[in-house]
Amino acid sequence: MSDDATAIHSPVPRTHALIRQHVAPGALFKIVLVNLALTILTLGIYRFWGKTRVRRYLWGHVELMGERLEYTGTGAELFKGALVIVFLLLLPLFVAVGMADVMLIHASDEARAAKEASQGLVIVFLIGVAMFRARRYRLTRTSWRGIYANQTGSSLRYGLMVVASYVLAGLSVGLLWPACAVWLKRYEMTHTWIGGQRPEFTPKLSKIYAPFLIAWVIGVVYFSAVGLGFSVALGITAVDVPDLHADTVDELVLYILGFYLSLLPLSALFYWYRGRAYHHYVSSTRFMGHQATSAITGLGFAGLTIGNWLLATFTLGLAAPLVYRRYLRFVETRVGLVGEGNFDALLQNPIDKPTRGEGLADAFDVGAI
Amino acid sequence: MPSMSAPFEPATFYDGLSARRRDVVVRFDADAVSILEGGDILARWPGAELILTGRDGTSVTLARAGNEARAVFTAPGAYGRVLAQLPDVRGRERRARRALWATVLASVATVAGVYAAMPWFASLVVALTPLDYERDLGTMAAADVAAFFAGPKGRASCHAEAGGAALDKLVARLSSDAAPRFPYVVEVLDTPRVNALALPGGRIFLFRGLVEKAGDESELAGVLAHEMAHVDARHPLQSLVRGMSLSVLADVLMGDAAMGNLSTVLMATSYSRASESHADEGAIAKLETAGIGAGGMARFFERLSDKERDAYFGLPDFLSTHPASEARAERARQAPQSGRAVLTDGEWRALQSICTSNPPLSAM
The missing domain is CATH 2.30.29.30 (Pleckstrin-homology domain (PH domain)/Phosphotyrosine-binding domain (PTB))
Structure with a gap:
């Protein structure tokens, strides 16, 4: 498959690129375009099969340690997953929320606030469950050298952990977020299987808190300055907002635009921290005697993410092939594996695979890729 | 070997x-x-x-x-x-593709069927909904609408005393024909748009812009009677059920979170043209019974129709989802035109300035 296939089998430990990507944006673009057309023509129903085609292509054009990955999922599995979630969970939930709204008409403000809050927590919980289950589905549909990946652990427990993380992070003005993030990431990683082997994952909180505190302090200062600036400006000009005369509307649009632009440095800061965190996560991962190495930098990751966001936004998603390739290239050039490169001892682990997938993640739009 | x-x-x-x-x-x-x-x-x-x-x-x-x-x-x-x-393998792949298309097309057909059946479904749900339940729903929706239009002063509806009394008088005259399902609760919203809105459970909002721009009381009475006819037929609840079902359907199809907000659904929802025609007929009957006549209603639609011709942009919201105003004016013209006045000149002026002479908030 790859030119250095023989080099990968060297008995001397050396650094290999973890992946090599062979994505041809033109070919992928054709798939994306056809998917878009068919999805529109079928009122959205084709998207499960379309998503599957894109994944088949992406997995099939990523070479992991000398052998290509294979995506074994099907559109029908995603379709079934979505149907089950919609009819058994979302519709009953929707009706329940509507009935609660009506029953609480004469209730106190506190009771209604409690209902809103618990509704929010349920949604966060379901999003957590959705992410974990979607991860399990994608792992079990990923095959490499005839070995498939898997994920054990409980999605309900993971959902509760996500709720707890949000609550703790909120109560601590964000300061507990890195601890919670590591807690979640550790749960994911220690329940991940490639065949019969699990990665070892040993991150240190101290390594993540240093960049986080830098980002947090700068972020708080920046946010206060921008917030103050906006309220002063709005206080002077928008005396009578509710009547929304044409000139005020234009000004409001300007302010909203300005507000979003002012968030750009903030998100750069956030992704800078994310990059630093990923660098540490990767460096803290071992698999079958191989150590993962990372050349991910905060700035590099911020550039990648914001660049991809701009690409995706300003082309209405049509640049997806470029976005995928940029991500894969980033991993290709920045993540390595040190070791002799021999995985012959990796055995299949016949844990059950789920028979359908991602309905919940589809409903909440949290499925990656 | x-x-x-x-x-x-x-x-x-x-x-x-x-x-x-x-x-x-x-x-x-x-x-x-x-x-x-x-x-x-x-x-x-x-x-x-x-x-x-x-x-x-x-x-x-x-x-x-x-x-x-x-x-x-x-x-x-x-x-x-x-x-x-491997010719067989490729043949099987072709058959699998055909099965996929059969699934997709069957699903699309199902969705189209659900879409087509929506009006019947909505009527059924409305018929099964108890009246006091609908009234509660209206109360909640009215609070949402008022909150949406409330400015920094925290006031959405207008309560000038004399104007309020005049409005009540007009409503009472128009509701004299039969025992209504719900007592009509009519309020004027302090916003310059030219619009009117009926919510479930008999709640009606007239927008300030409409009250101010109405040429005389019979024009305003035309719009008011139209909204009251919507209320009589329970159109708002019907449209709410239809709108929510459609939004759930759309969310399901497009795969987004299906957690809507009642009021946004309500405001984004339009009645069908059939409901509008029905409400127009009801309004003409009300105007006739009340002895007001449909002349004002006809004039109002004529003015809207002129605007429709003049401007493609910036039309009042009121007409965007409705049948062509010219046709509606024509129908109103065929009904008895003139009638007697309900309000005195002073009462009409008070009603038109119901928002400008709003009492201070503390007096409410």
């Missing part, structure tokens, strides 16, 4: 038990493929169970359905040669 007379091709084999890479020869027999390593047969896959799990123009991966083992062909030209050996 097995016979090599059948076509064969070198491949890399993974047995599905371990990640060990093996160099093998794959032999294409008439009804199966055999995986050969040295002199041993590692596996024999029946032709009917073969699937292609990966192909990218240069390499191709062969597997047995339901099995994790893989044979990967990467030799130059192997792609075309392997595919040529």
Whole structure:
């Protein structure tokens, strides 16, 4: 498959690129375009099969340690997953929320606030469950050298952990977020299987808190300055907002635009921290005697993410092939594996695979890729 | 040594038990493929169970359905040669594609059916909804609407005393025809738009812009009677049910979170043209019974119709979802036109300035 296939089998430990990507944006673009057309023509129903085609292509054009990955999922599995979630969970939930709204008409403000809050927590919980289950589905549909990946652990427990993380992070003005993030990431990683082997994952909180505190302090200062600036400006000009005369509307649009632009440095800061965190996560991962190495930098990751966001936004998603390739290239050039490169001892682990997938993640739009 | 007379091709084999890479020869027999390593047969896959799990123009991966083992062909030209050996596999793939399209088309047909059945479904839900339940819903929706239009002063509806009394008088005259399902609760919203809105449970909002721009009381009475006719027919609840069902359907199809807000759904929802015509008829009957006459209603629609001709942009919201105003004016013109006044000149002026002479908030 790859030119250095023989080099990968060297008995001397050396650094290999973890992946090599062979994505041809033109070919992928054709798939994306056809998917878009068919999805529109079928009122959205084709998207499960379309998503599957894109994944088949992406997995099939990523070479992991000398052998290509294979995506074994099907559109029908995603379709079934979505149907089950919609009819058994979302519709009953929707009706329940509507009935609660009506029953609480004469209730106190506190009771209604409690209902809103618990509704929010349920949604966060379901999003957590959705992410974990979607991860399990994608792992079990990923095959490499005839070995498939898997994920054990409980999605309900993971959902509760996500709720707890949000609550703790909120109560601590964000300061507990890195601890919670590591807690979640550790749960994911220690329940991940490639065949019969699990990665070892040993991150240190101290390594993540240093960049986080830098980002947090700068972020708080920046946010206060921008917030103050906006309220002063709005206080002077928008005396009578509710009547929304044409000139005020234009000004409001300007302010909203300005507000979003002012968030750009903030998100750069956030992704800078994310990059630093990923660098540490990767460096803290071992698999079958191989150590993962990372050349991910905060700035590099911020550039990648914001660049991809701009690409995706300003082309209405049509640049997806470029976005995928940029991500894969980033991993290709920045993540390595040190070791002799021999995985012959990796055995299949016949844990059950789920028979359908991602309905919940589809409903909440949290499925990656 | 097995016979090599059948076509064969070198491949890399993974047995599905371990990640060990093996160099093998794959032999294409008439009804199966055999995986050969040295002199041993590692596996024999029946032709009917073969699937292609990966192909990218240069390499191709062969597997047995339901099995994790893989044979990967990467030799130059192997792609075309392997595919040529497996006509059945490609036939099965074509059949699977046809099955996929059957599924997709059946689903689209189901969705279209659900969409078409929505008005009946909405009528059924409305018929089954108790009146006091609808009234509660209206109270909640009215609070949402008022909150939406409330400015920084925290006031959405206008409560000038004299104007309020005049409005009540007009409503009372228009509701004299029959015992209404709900007591009408009519309020004026302090916003410059020219619009009016009926909510479930008898709640009606007139927008300040409408009250100010109405030429006389009979024009305003026309709009008011129209909204009251909507209330009588329970159109707002019907439209709410239809709107929510459609939004759930759209969310389900497009795969977004199906957690809408009642009021946004309500405000984004329009009545059907049939409901509008129905409400127009009801309004004309009300105006006639009340002795007001439909002349004002006709004049109001004529003015709207002029605006429709003049401007494609910036039309009042009131007409965007409704039948052509010219046709509606025509129908109103066919009803008895003139009637007697309900309000005195002073009362009409008070009603038109119901918002400008709003009492201070503390007095409310």
